[in-house]
Amino acid sequence: MSSNAKAIKKSVHNPIRIDPDTCVKCNLCDWICPGDLIYKEEDNRETLPVIAYPDECWYCGLCQSICPVDAITVIFPDQMINCQTDVKTLLGKVIK
């Protein structure tokens, strides 16, 4: 990944917060995410799961619902919580 791409990645909203102190490194969130977004090293009780593709999150909460110790919180970005889009812009343009 170029450093530029890395910088962009950094600015992407992180959809889930994993509490490192609570997490028991069980891998369930990695196994369950329908988008293949969470990566957790198998058979390693030391490493934490990482959300590798944060901008591809569905905000479905499956990871949160499956986590045995409630270590995951889904956090909505401002674009969703304070959405200011004019709905009319979604309704098409008309070419004569």
Next chain:
Amino acid sequence: MAHKWKSLETDVLVIGGGVAGCMAAIPALEAGLSVTVCEKGKVLDHCGSVGCGVDHYLTIMESGPEWDTPEFLIKHLPKLTDGIVDMAVASRVIHEMPKVVRKIESFGVNFKDPRFNDYYRLRSFGLPGTYHINFDGTEFKKHIGQRVRKLKGSVLTRTMAVQILVEDGQAYGAIVFNFRTGEWAVVRAKAVVLAAGEVNRISLNASGMAFDSWHCPYNTGDSQAMAYKAGALLTNMEFVETTITPKGFSAQGLNALVSEGAHFINKSGERFMFKYDEKGENARRAVIADAVINEYLLDNGPVYADCRHLPEDILDHMEATLQIDRYTMPAFYEQKALNFREEPIEVSISELSIRRSGVYFRGSGLAVDTDGQTSIKGLFAAGDCASVSGGIAGAAVLGHVAGEGVASFVPKMNGSLPQIDMKTADAIRETAMKHMEVEEERSISWKSYEDEIRRTVNDYIGVRRNEPGLRHALQTLNALAKREPDLKADDLHGLMRVHESSSIRLNAELMATAALARDESRTGSSHYRLDHPESDETNWKKFVIVQKGSKGAETSTLSASEPLAAAFDRKSSAST
């Protein structure tokens, strides 16, 4: 160096392990066939659209009253679908409903409401009876997935199907790859069931985030794309689906809102639904979406869903069950600091998808016959990728029908399966792997590629269409097709996304092509042609069928009084 392929043999290959795929696998396994499910997810019990839960199931139960019989619902099909429905297939599905709901109960799904230890059945979406069971379906998919595993179905997890294999008009397997390990496999099968869901990520929504979508953003019309390339017939591709969602979060919940009695109001506080339909908020989803679109176009927005008039016990029930259909909905309201008991909820239309255009039993996708078989011999389809669909129940029932179809098809097959031509397989894999090595200067990211598709769909193929717009869209989409080899995958996960982007583009092209052919309007904003704003009941009681031709997508029509199978030109099918 030649690639070392993994090579598998199975009686039945099911592509997509969601509701339809699992329900198709079950009867095939019960009949003693070997079944392999190819699925992008890792855990069958939770993969697909409803891994997190569901809250309503549409069914006939034959509980006594006339409305609860197959015949009564079938009589209403033409009205529910504006006359465009495959009566033969839809009737078979409706007849099978009571049997399938009981079978799912036997897997351990509890459809009863613990408050009364009985079914809590509600009316919504224009249906002529209280056909929806409202229930806590948190474990719905789990029980179905477990059943497949109990019957010893094998599952290829984290595996994406990229091409189905067809020779002499008959399907005999698929090429798949695992996007975690990078392993590629050829799977040889006597029958293939396509069940990879509808087409999402195809248009923009209010949040502007591609993966914030009402339906599963990881279902990208791969069944439709793969089958189209293999020569199968698709239908109803012109119809788009949208729903009403809380503004900013494209999520489920409309059914619960309207069936419990919420009102829609515009900026003046006017309850407007009765202007559009005598059923008011109980109209079909397509009609509700169309009404909200109209209110916005009339500058009557913002539009709100209003629950303030509802009695406390209903509000309590709504609040208690808010998370069932979309687990994160309570968190959204909480983070937004919105109390739906006391404030109206601002709503938007969702992004569009190609699914069933807000209408039950009129699916957009692969045309199937009454056994769930497509126009290609040995290739079956069910769920949100098929021409008859209807949420989890539609997927479960047609899936089960297709599974029974496969169980009767496979034993009658004679002759041996074709050998897989490994040279062709190598070529397919090499083309795919090239996406990982595209040079920087000519590379295009799948994200910006998809963004252009989504903008094009919104602007020219979406809820208001005309001929110049559709032609313009087709030009853009064709130009994007030429750039497909430049799509860059950063890693194996990206390679999966690149394949999804390709399916999304192709499905958008099929939608524009079919929309151009239907020069009338039907079902409100599902297919609204500004240049042909009226429905043409004399000339357009017809299906538009799309098929691959020598120069790209070609369309034809078939009277809707015929079953779609009348357009099939299958070689002497072993299943009949």
